[in-house]
Amino acid sequence: MQGRGFVKPPTGITFDTDFGTSIDSVLTIALLRAMSSKGQCRVISVSVTNSNLKAAQAEEALSDFYLGGAQGSGTGFGGGADKIGLATDGKLKAETPIIKTILEKKNSQGKPAYPYKIESFIDTAECGVTIRNMLLAQNDLNAVVLLDGPAGNLVQLMNLYGAKPQITAKVKHLIAAVGAYPNGTAENGIKFDIAAARKLFAEWPTPIIAVGTEVGEAIPYPGESIDKDYAWAQDHPLVDAYKAFKPMPYDAVTPGMAGALYAANPDDGYFKLSEPGTITVLDDGRTKFTPGAGGKHQYLIADPAQKEKIQKLYAQLISTKPVPPAPRGRGRGIGFGRGASGAAGRGRGAFGASGAPGVITPAAPAPKE
Amino acid sequence: MNYVTGKALSRRTLLRGMGTAAVALPFLDSMQSAFAATTKAPTRLAFLYVPNGIIMSDWNPAQDYEGKFREFPRAMKPLEAFRDDMIQLGNLTHNSGRALLDGAGDHGRCSGSYLTGIQVKKTTIDIKASISCDQIIANKIGAQTRFPSLELGMDDARQAGDCDSGYSCAYTNNLAWRSETQPLPPTLDPRVLFERLFGDGQILTPEERALQAKNRQSILDFVMADTKKLQSTLGPTDSRKLDEYLSSIREVERQLEKAEKDNKQVDPGMPKPYGVPADFAEHFRLLTDMMLIAFQSDMTRVVTFLMTREGTSRAYREIGIPDGHHPCTHHQGKADLIEKVSKINEYHTTQLAGFLAKLKATKEGDSNLLDNSMIIYGAGLSDGNRHLHEDLPTLLIGRGGGAFTPGHRIVYRKETPMCNLHLTLMGHMGVPVENFGDASGPLDPASLSQVS
Numbered sequence: 001m002q003g004r005g006f007v008k009p010p011t012g013i014t015f016d017t018d019f020g021t022s023i024d025s026v027l028t029i030a031l032l033r034a035m036s037s038k039g040q041c042r043v044i045s046v047s048v049t050n051s052n053l054k055a056a057q058a059e060e061a062l063s064d065f066y067l068g069g070a071q072g073s074g075t076g077f078g079g080g081a082d083k084i085g086l087a088t089d090g091k092l093k094a095e096t097p098i099i100k101t102i103l104e105k106k107n108s109q110g111k112p113a114y115p116y117k118i119e120s121f122i123d124t125a126e127c128g129v130t131i132r133n134m135l136l137a138q139n140d141l142n143a144v145v146l147l148d149g150p151a152g153n154l155v156q157l158m159n160l161y162g163a164k165p166q167i168t169a170k171v172k173h174l175i176a177a178v179g180a181y182p183n184g185t186a187e188n189g190i191k192f193d194i195a196a197a198r199k200l201f202a203e204w205p206t207p208i209i210a211v212g213t214e215v216g217e218a219i220p221y222p223g224e225s226i227d228k229d230y231a232w233a234q235d236h237p238l239v240d241a242y243k244a245f246k247p248m249p250y251d252a253v254t255p256g257m258a259g260a261l262y263a264a265n266p267d268d269g270y271f272k273l274s275e276p277g278t279i280t281v282l283d284d285g286r287t288k289f290t291p292g293a294g295g296k297h298q299y300l301i302a303d304p305a306q307k308e309k310i311q312k313l314y315a316q317l318i319s320t321k322p323v324p325p326a327p328r329g330r331g332r333g334i335g336f337g338r339g340a341s342g343a344a345g346r347g348r349g350a351f352g353a354s355g356a357p358g359v360i361t362p363a364a365p366a367p368k369e
Numbered sequence: 370m371n372y373v374t375g376k377a378l379s380r381r382t383l384l385r386g387m388g389t390a391a392v393a394l395p396f397l398d399s400m401q402s403a404f405a406a407t408t409k410a411p412t413r414l415a416f417l418y419v420p421n422g423i424i425m426s427d428w429n430p431a432q433d434y435e436g437k438f439r440e441f442p443r444a445m446k447p448l449e450a451f452r453d454d455m456i457q458l459g460n461l462t463h464n465s466g467r468a469l470l471d472g473a474g475d476h477g478r479c480s481g482s483y484l485t486g487i488q489v490k491k492t493t494i495d496i497k498a499s500i501s502c503d504q505i506i507a508n509k510i511g512a513q514t515r516f517p518s519l520e521l522g523m524d525d526a527r528q529a530g531d532c533d534s535g536y537s538c539a540y541t542n543n544l545a546w547r548s549e550t551q552p553l554p555p556t557l558d559p560r561v562l563f564e565r566l567f568g569d570g571q572i573l574t575p576e577e578r579a580l581q582a583k584n585r586q587s588i589l590d591f592v593m594a595d596t597k598k599l600q601s602t603l604g605p606t607d608s609r610k611l612d613e614y615l616s617s618i619r620e621v622e623r624q625l626e627k628a629e630k631d632n633k634q635v636d637p638g639m640p641k642p643y644g645v646p647a648d649f650a651e652h653f654r655l656l657t658d659m660m661l662i663a664f665q666s667d668m669t670r671v672v673t674f675l676m677t678r679e680g681t682s683r684a685y686r687e688i689g690i691p692d693g694h695h696p697c698t699h700h701q702g703k704a705d706l707i708e709k710v711s712k713i714n715e716y717h718t719t720q721l722a723g724f725l726a727k728l729k730a731t732k733e734g735d736s737n738l739l740d741n742s743m744i745i746y747g748a749g750l751s752d753g754n755r756h757l758h759e760d761l762p763t764l765l766i767g768r769g770g771g772a773f774t775p776g777h778r779i780v781y782r783k784e785t786p787m788c789n790l791h792l793t794l795m796g797h798m799g800v801p802v803e804n805f806g807d808a809s810g811p812l813d814p815a816s817l818s819q820v821s
């Protein structure tokens with residue numbers, strides 16, 4: 001955990017997404033993990049809107065890959081497998097080609113190419129509670145909530161008793177990679193749960209910065225990178241997911257990546273910001289931005305001059321070979337509490353207390369009194 | 370004596386005697402005859418807290434499962450006889466026990482938050498927690514009993530000073546909080562508890578107590594006339610029940626006298642409270658025997674029991690462990706230290722088993738006292754070596770008067786707030802509360818029924 005009186009650590013980002021529904025969610029997690037490994041941000045929690053255990057398993061597999069095979073996805077308070085929030089009553093129940101590919105791919109030895117530890121729903125966490133718990137461990141206004149999908153989990157968070165003041169204290173802003181701005185067609189993340197999106201934009205207690213589809217379209221992830229930049233890996237979950245999502249070649253629309261980049265590096269001039277105003281969600285799922293000086297909402301604007309730079313940055317960051325984090329002696333490094341692994345006394349077969357074989361597991365540190 | 374004339378005996382009947390002696394009665398059949406359709410034994414709630422975490426590989430099964438209990442891990446082995454009377458709850462978490470930017474002090478935080486559900490203020494002076502769930506219940510139903518609640522402990526009742534990295538001893542040494550600034554210190558001395566239960570609550574000095582002891586008569590001698598009068602009105606079942614109950618009080622008196630005698634022999638000048646036995650098991654037995662009597666006679670329905678305080682360095686020479694409990698828990702993977710903690714964990718559950726056996730053997734109508742209780746046995750840390758606040762060791766023992774169907778292990782999703790359990794317990798005590806601490810809602814009732 002962070003400590004009061006210490007230098008403020010990089011922004012803690014909590015990411016909520018409909019994992020595997022689009023390739024954007026996969027690319028965004030890859031980017032968050034890559035930026036985190038470079039100390040540009042910290043991923044403090046990941047939660048998925050899908051009501052499908054396989055979505056959480058695939059997310060864990062991807063995150064572990066980007067952590068260099070380190071145990072746990074790098075979030076959580078240490079001890080025990082890390083917590084991945086999973087909605088249990090959401091509308092997205094289907095197993096998508098992306099999820100299927102990540103989970104079913106075998107390596108050259110015939111073993112799962114992308115291992116994961118989650119075996120049942122009890123290995124996942126309630127989304128709202130997990131996000132709140134992680135936010136409470138952050139310095140004031142040093143967290144960003146990044147949404148790339150339906151808003152159900154964030155509404156669950158808001159509905160927790162006493163949560164709104166806690167969100168206000170900890171969260172600098174919500175980055176909502178949903179909708180289209182200032183006006184546009186209805187976007188899937190909103191269409192899946194219009195009521196939740198409406199409540200989110202109406203009641204979320206901090207400023208909101210929306211990232212519309214138009215930003216993702218203006219600065220897509222370059223498809224050519226997939227065949228070019230990942231040759232070092234015999235198996236790579238992002239490459240497999242990318243190819244499973246749509247027939248190649250294609251450039252992926254990535255508002256989530258734009259939101260993640262802005263969340264970690266808001267002052268680097270990658271994007272422009274609209275004037276303040278208010279976003280409302282219409283009955284058909286379209287979003288409408290109404291300018292107004294007192295508004296708490298803004299939206300990101302893609303800057304054509306930055307396109308090439310951002311695309312190169314995306315490709316470079318997420319195609320770099322991950323390096324397992326060094327074991328933390330006392331486990332009080334920035335970001336992840338006391339190390340990211342090691343279940344305490346709860347074995348779960350092959351993915352039990354000491355994790356998958358052959359993976360570095362940090363020793364259990366003893367806390368200072 | 371306060372008889373309800375005619376068929377039924379009042380639940381509030383007291384055996385009175387000379388002086389201030391007063392003995393409440395257990396639940397007798399003749400108390401329910403007039404109210405047969407409505408009289409139901411009350412539900413009792415007790416929290417028994419053990420500190421410094423537990424060796425979790427001795428607590429959770431090697432291969433995890435949910436459902437009917439399979440083989441008990443080492444720390445639960447002593448509770449084998451009660452496998453059909455309890456539920457093991459997995460993955461309950463107290464987020465407010467975590468550092469959350471407040472740095473070291475997990476012991477102070479976890480006990481402070483255990484029943485209050487909030488992150489306590491890190492201070493040794495201007496303490497701040499919140500009303501604890503047991504006191505919310507006591508406030509609501511406490512008027513129905515002589516004592517709204519009882520607070521018991523076996524270790525340390527200091528209320529000031531720094532007990533853990535800047536956390537006041539008020540946090541480590543109390544479980545119950547009447548308000549955010551007012552903890553309720555536990556009674557450590559069995560003699561003091563005895564006097565509270567059967568006297569007028571007058572607290573005596575050691576000198577006064579010694580004088581009284583010299584001329585001591587059994588409390589039962591004082592109420593003998595009333596007892597005889599009552600017994601003449603009871604049927605054989607109730608008469609036997611009353612006899613057993615009064616015998617249990619006499620047994621407590623004998624144990625107390627023995628402890629006081631032993632204490633004198635050990636060191637007449639010792640500062641230890643007069644009636645506190647040196648032996649852990651004996652101390653535990655005395656307090657829980659009186660706790661049982663208090664439940665049985667409906668003197669209270671709510672008890673918190675701090676078996677030892679969080680961060681305690683108590684040695685367990687009784688079982689061959691001269692090292693302090695707390696230092697052993699920071700074992701850093703060393704097998705010899707882990708073994709010592711395992712033994713302590715086992716020793717604690719062995720004591721618990723003795724208490725549960727007595728509760729179960731205490732008949733109450735067609736049921737027994739354990740069935741009509743909710744005994745929470747647990748810790749505010751899981752892994753004491755790493756100070757983890759998740760998957761807190763928690764047993765819910767008893768049937769809550771028919772609220773639960775125990776006999777199984779249930780594992781909730783990660784991060785499930787411990788306060789969800791508190792919310793559930795408050796509801797079953799007839800005190801429904803909408804929000805408490807960081808609860809996200811009561812536990813799923815189906816999870817508290819045995820899964821086939």
